[in-house]
Amino acid sequence: MNCRKSLWLYVHKKKEQEISESTQLVFNRGASVGELARTYFPKGKNAVIEPFPSFLAAKRTQSYIQAGVETIYEATFVYNNTLVAVDILHKENGKWNLYEVKSANSVKPEHFKDIGIQYYVVKACGLEVGDAFLMHLNREYVRKGAIDVQQLFLPESVLPDVLAIQAEIPAQLAELEEMLKGEEPQIKMGEQCEKPYLCDYYNYCMRLNPQQKKENIILSNEPEVNTNQVRNFVNKVSYPICHLDFETIMPGIPLFDDSRPYQQIPFQYSLHCQETEEGEIIHSAYLAESNLSIDPRLGLIRQLIKETTEAKCIFVYNIGFERTRLNEMKRDFPLYANELDSIIERLTDLIIPFRKKFYRTESMQSLYSIKVVLPILCPELSYHSLEISDGMSASNAFLELYYANDKEHTVKVRDELLKYCHLDTLAMVKIWEVLKNV
Template sequence: MLSKSRYLKGLKCTKALWLNKFKKEEVFYSDSTKRVFSQGNTAGDLAQQYFDGGQLALVSNYPDSKAIARTKQLIDEGETTIYEATFAAESTLVALDMLHKIDGKWHAFEVKSTNSVKEEHVRDAAIQYFVMTNAGIEIEDISIMHFDNMYVRNGDINPKELFTYESVFSRMQSYLPEIPENIAAFLEVYQQDEPTVLIGNHCEKPYACEFANYCHQLTENQEILEERANQPKLGTDIIYKNEEGVQQFLNENPFPIYSLDFESAQYGIPEYNNSRPYQQIPFQYSLHYQKDVNSEPEHFEFLGNGIDDPREDLIIQLIKNLNHKADNGKILMYSSFEKTMLTNFIRDFPKYEEDLESIKERLIDLGVIFRNYIKTEATQKTWSLKVVLPTYLPHLSYQDLEIQQGMATVEVYKGFANLSPVEKEEARKNMLAYCKLDTFAVLELYNTLYK
C-alpha cells in the first residue's frame, strides 16, 4: 500500500520512492531540513486550535488501520472536527490534518508551514481528496491552510489569526484523472529492482531529495558529476565597460564612504513580538568606514545572542556607529536588501524613524555598477558578489572561511543558543568573519573603481 507521502515522492522520482521503502537507511537530512520538519509539526499542532475541540484519530504515532477504524468511529458518533482523519482506498492511505464540518458538510484542510499555496500542495490535496472520496466520504471542499503573512505577533501566538486557508478544489481537478494510473505505476516500482534514474533538476525541486548523497555515489551518476565539475569557467576579462557611468557614480558618491551588510533569519511561526511569518529578522551587521582613498578602513559589527529579539539593540548600535563621524558619508550596499530592512525597522520600531530615514537616504547600491556599467563573461547573467569578486579581487576568497554562505550563517545562528560556551565562541568568531568579509569586499571594489 502507498502512503500519501510515498505517492508524492513517486511524482518526484521513482528511485526515491523505491529507496524510501527498501533502503531507508540511506536517508540524510540536513540540520536546516530537520528544523523545517520541526516547524511543520509545530504548525500542525497550532492549526488544530483553529478548529479547536476536535478529536484525534491517531491511535499510535502513525496513521494505520487502527486510525482508520477510529476515524470511522468518530464520524459515526457525530464528531464534527477530526484531526489526522485517516482513510484508505485504491491501495493508498492518507491522513488529513483536519476534517471539519461546516453547515453540516465535510471540509478538508491540509496544513502547510508556508505563506501561500504552492503547486505541490495542490497535488497533495488531489491525492487526499481522491482517497477520501473513494473511501466513501463526501467532501464539500478541500483547502490548504497556511500562514497569513499579514499576521503580527503580539504576545502568545493566536492560531486563529496566524493561519488562513484557501480552497484548492478547482485547481486540483486537473490532477485527479492521472491518480489511478500513477498509483498502479508506483506500486509496480515496488515489484522491481532498484530503478536507474540519473540525477537532475528533479533532485532539488520542489524540494531537496533526502537520498541525494546516496545517488551521488552511484557509478551511473559519476559522469554527470564530472561534467559539472569540469565545466569551463566563464572568463573574467572585462567585455563591456561604460566609463562615463562609472565615473558619474564615483563623482556622486565620493569619500568618506561606509559599507554595510545585514545577515537575517526567517521564522515561519513568528519568533518575536512585532514580527510576521517569514519576516526577515536582521540579527547581524558588518560596517566598514573609510575616510579617503589613503586611509585604513575602520570596522564595526553587531551579532545577536540567538535568544532575544536582536532588532532593537541592532538598531541602536547601528545608529551610533553610523553617526560617529561628523561627515555622514554615503553607505555602500550590494543590492537593495539593506534598504528593505531599514524600511521594516521603521515600520516595526517607529520611535527610531528619524534616524533610520536619515540612514536610508545615505544608502547607495554598488551593485548597479556591475549590473549596468561593467560586465565580464562570468557576470553577464549574474552580478552576485561571489561572482564579481574573482574579476577584480581574486585574493579575497570565501573559501578560507569556516562559513562561506549567508544561509550557513543563518543556520548557525538559529542553533546558537544550544551550543556550549566553547562552541558558541567559535561559531560567533566564524559568523563575524563571514559578514566582515562581505563589507570589506564591497569597500575594496569601490576602492578598485576609484583607483
C-alpha cells in the first residue's frame, strides 16, 4: 500500500530485493518480540509450515479451528488471492480476536492497514471476529527479575480504525491485482522510499533513476566567527576539563532490571581529560562486558564518577542526550544520585558556539552534529576509515556481542567500538582547541 511498485517488484523481480542491515535488525527484533508475545496466550498451536507463508498454512489453520483450538499463532487465511497471517488468533466468548504484534512502544497509523486487511480476509473467510488488537510494548513497564509478559505487552483495541478502512479494501485489492498483471509501474521516488522503512528496492530504483540522487553543491568552508561570543564561551570554562561521550543500546525487551522497553542503556563511554590548559590530554574509556548477567550501567557509573571527580567542566556534544542518560541512571540507581547530580551540574555543551552561530560556515547549513562540524574544523580527523562509524552501528554491534560465541570476533568488535567512541571525544578535544584559538 505504501508503494505499488514495491509490490510489483516483490512479485516479478524478487531477486532485486535487498534487505538493508537496519531493516534486517528490525525484522530480527520483531521476530523475538513476536515469539515472546505468544507466551501472553500460552499453549496455542502454530500454523506455520515452511516455506511460510503458504496455502498449506491456511489449511492447517482451518484444521485447528475445526478441532476446537482456541489460540493459533500465525493463523493463515486466503480470500480471493490475498493471503494474510495473523500473529495471534485467540477465541474469547465465542468470537475470534485478532492480535497483531508490533515491536513498537505505541500504536502508529501505519499499523492500521496491516491489521485492517487481516480483519477483512479473516471475516471474508467466515470467522466471527470480535475485536482487533495491536499488541505493542508497554513503555511504562520496568523489569524486575524475569520478564512479566502480561505487563510487558499492552494490547490496544484498534477496531474503530480497522472498521473505518474496511469499505475501501476490496477496491484496493482489485486494483493491486490488476496492477500486478501489467508492466512495471512508473513511480517516482519520494518520501515513501524511506518512510516508515527503507524500501527493499531502494538501490534498484536508484540505479534506474540516477538523476534523482542529490546534487553535490559545493558550499564554502570559510568560517564566519563572532570572536567576542566565542571568547565569552571559552572564558567561562575552568580547568580541569573532560570531554565525555556515551554509547547506548536500546533493547525493545528490557535486558536488565530497572530498565524499560527501548530505554537507552549506556554501555560505553570515552573520556579525554586535561588538568590545565597546557597539561597532557589523557584518554580513558569504559566498555561493559557483553554478559547478560551484568548490568552495563553499574560499572559505567562507578568508573565515571571516579574519573570525573576532579573536572570542573565536563564537555558533551549536544547536552540533551548525555544529560537524559545521566538522569535516567540517577532514577534507576538512586545510590549514586548525588554523584550523578554533580556530574550533570558540571556538563557544558560544546555544540553551543555552532548552534548559536558564533562560529559558522556556509557548509554547515544549520546542521551542527559532530559528524558535520568535525570535517570542517579538523579535516585531518575522519570517521570514514572506521568499521563502526556511527552511533547506530555501535549500538547494534554491541547488542550482537551478547549472542556471539566467536571470541576472535568479539575482540575485534570491542576494539572497533573503542576506536569509534575514542574518536568522538578526540573530535571534541580538537574542536575545543579551534575555539580556544579564536
